Amino acid sequence: MRSWPSRRIALGGDYNPEQWPREVWSHDMELMRESGVSFVTLGVFSWSWLEPAKGEYDFAWLDDVMDLLHTNDIAVDLATATATPPPWLSAAHPEILPVDHEGHTLWPGSRQAWCPSSPVYRDHALALTTQLAQRYHGHPALAMWHVSNEYACHNVPCYCDTCAAGFRGWLQRRHQSLERLNDSWGTAFWSQRYTDWQQILPPRLTTTFANPTHVLDYKRFQSDTLLDFHRSEKAILADLSPGVPVTTNFMTLAHFDHLDYHQWAAEQDVISTDHYVVNSLEHPRAELAFSGDITRGLAGGGPWMLMEHSTSAVNWQAVNPAKAPGQTLRDSLAHVARGADTLGFFQWRQSLSGSEKFHSALVPHAGPDSARFREVVELGRIAQRLGEVVGSRVESQVAILWDYQAQWAASGPAMPSTELGYPTTAHAIHRVLRDRGITADVVHPSADLTAYKVVVVPTLYLVTDEHAAAVAAAAQAGAQVLVTFFSGISDENDHVRLGGYPGAFRELLGVRVEEFFPLLDHEEVSVGAGTGRRWSEDVTAVAAEVLERYSDGPLAGRPAITRREVGSGAAWYLSTLLDDAALGALLDDVTGAAGVTPAADVPVGVEAVRRSSHDGSWLFLVNDTDREQHIAATGHDLVADRPFGPDTALAAGAVAVIRED
The missing domain is CATH 3.40.50.880 (Class I glutamine amidotransferase (GATase) domain)
Structure with missing residues (x-):
């Protein structure tokens, strides 16, 4: 295994070479070197390529990509590829498919079409994880394992019969007896008293309001069930690939609340998250900062990984605005200000087809001869200069x-x-x-x-x-x-x-x-x-x-x-x-x-965050306004690579990272 890039802010993102002919791969390596990419997340949605039929594995293409990345000194965050089943699995075992609140089966054709409680799905996923761990645990490009992807993004809550049985078992472990469950749920109300465990169902669509504690316990159950699944994959990796850190990417966005990440955090060797700017929010920039601060809280105050964000537009909002010039850089460094030591994007090369073909990427449809890619290259240069910040912690009272x-x-x-x-x-x-x-x-x-x-x-x-x-x-x-x-x-x-x-x-x-x-x-x-x-x-x-x-x-x-x-x-x-x-x-x-004082005296619309370590302190200034601002600070700006202060103007939309005197 190799160590994670640590002399710079690590820069990279999801790499999906299986979407492209092999002649593109070598060009990818050239562009990665040009843009300063130091890591990739590999194989997230590759199950159907790695196991085209049950028990028949094809790793030749992945071997070649891993070797190519190693040759180009790029660290690999290797996914277990268990986020989405291949068509052959759901066709052979339709019982793995999730069921919604109204009893409708959620069919294949998208992603994450699997029930969190399905033992069949778990068995197949663990078999693939085992194969990957056995094959790549000693590969010199491997720096981290990436389990599944964005748990619960699409398939939770599931209300199928398999989940119903799992829920009853979970309730028996939590409450021990029906008497205690009836007391906890307040089932004296509306004649809901249970006299047999088999009477209990998920809180499916019913005549009117469901029992609130029933609903609450079901949310706990679904989070715990997925966490147990995660632990199962992690245990295989720990056994067959010891010493390689393991993570899964959280989603610390305002609208995502399916998992109790405070319980999940203890199971991660590295805390990582995905964040995308939601333009429909009243204060999207403030929500970005909140997401970073909650992720840092999950990391115990230490540095964390931004596994995914976007260079420009996403594909899943009603309207998907492109980012203004300079915003790729500004969004990225706003996350670094809040404690991120790794900047990952979805994805490396913008897809030709599929549901995310209009989701932006490091290499856009326009190719490297584009303003967006030039901004990525500039971000790579800045990430190199910010190496001295790596490992420092955000100051907060x-x-x-x-x-x-x-x-x-x-x-x-x-x-x-x-x-x-x-x-x-x-x-x-x-x-x-x-x-x-x-x-x-x-x-x-x-x-x-x-x-x-x-x-x-x-x-x-x-x-x-x-x-x-x-x-x-x-x-x-x-x-x-x-x-x-x-x-x-x-x-x-x-x-x-x-x-x-x-x-x-x-x-x-x-x-x-x-x-x-x-x-x-x-x-x-x-x-x-x-x-x-x-x-x-x-x-x-x-x-x-x-x-x-x-x-x-x-x-x-x-x-x-x-x-x-x-x-x-x-x-x-x-x-x-x-x-x-x-x-x-x-x-x-x-x-x-x-007696709490601000990191700096700043006008409204300018973020000021300080990171520090035994080597010094760095003041991050993020100007979210549409005009230049003057901030009383002195030192060396690592973004512009020049002295800052005592009367330096911070341009509209600009960022400064000041190594303080």
């Missing part, structure tokens, strides 16, 4: 708590408002902090919170007693803790905590909420000099200072924002979603009380 299981519960059936999505508040707070040059780690409630001066708890609807106690302990130890509305409401079984909201945080905050007052889409309430939307609450300050009150609407005169001193810290409560200016003023008060 603020934690934003994020829990996929809380997200699952908060998005369950029959909630007080469908206008309040779980990510909304976390994204807003993260974005407003980002506008102030303040970096936040996005971490699970089980993370060590003692390292942070500020802990933000946004809409943490479901929370365990243990995690609630950790938040209280952080305040007691000196942190400024900001808890927002709709937090602490339920326990891990999605049972409401009685006695008044916000349940688990009521004593910490010194407030008691008797009733929610969710707002319609067009409604607003006045809070001090600002406005609140989407949500409001009837708050009583039991043992807390009232900072702001509602000044109109049904809650006029009632507390809206409170603060309570706790130990050597404080606990703040926000009961509505404030506009940006008012939210920013509140966050200024919270961070000011904690």
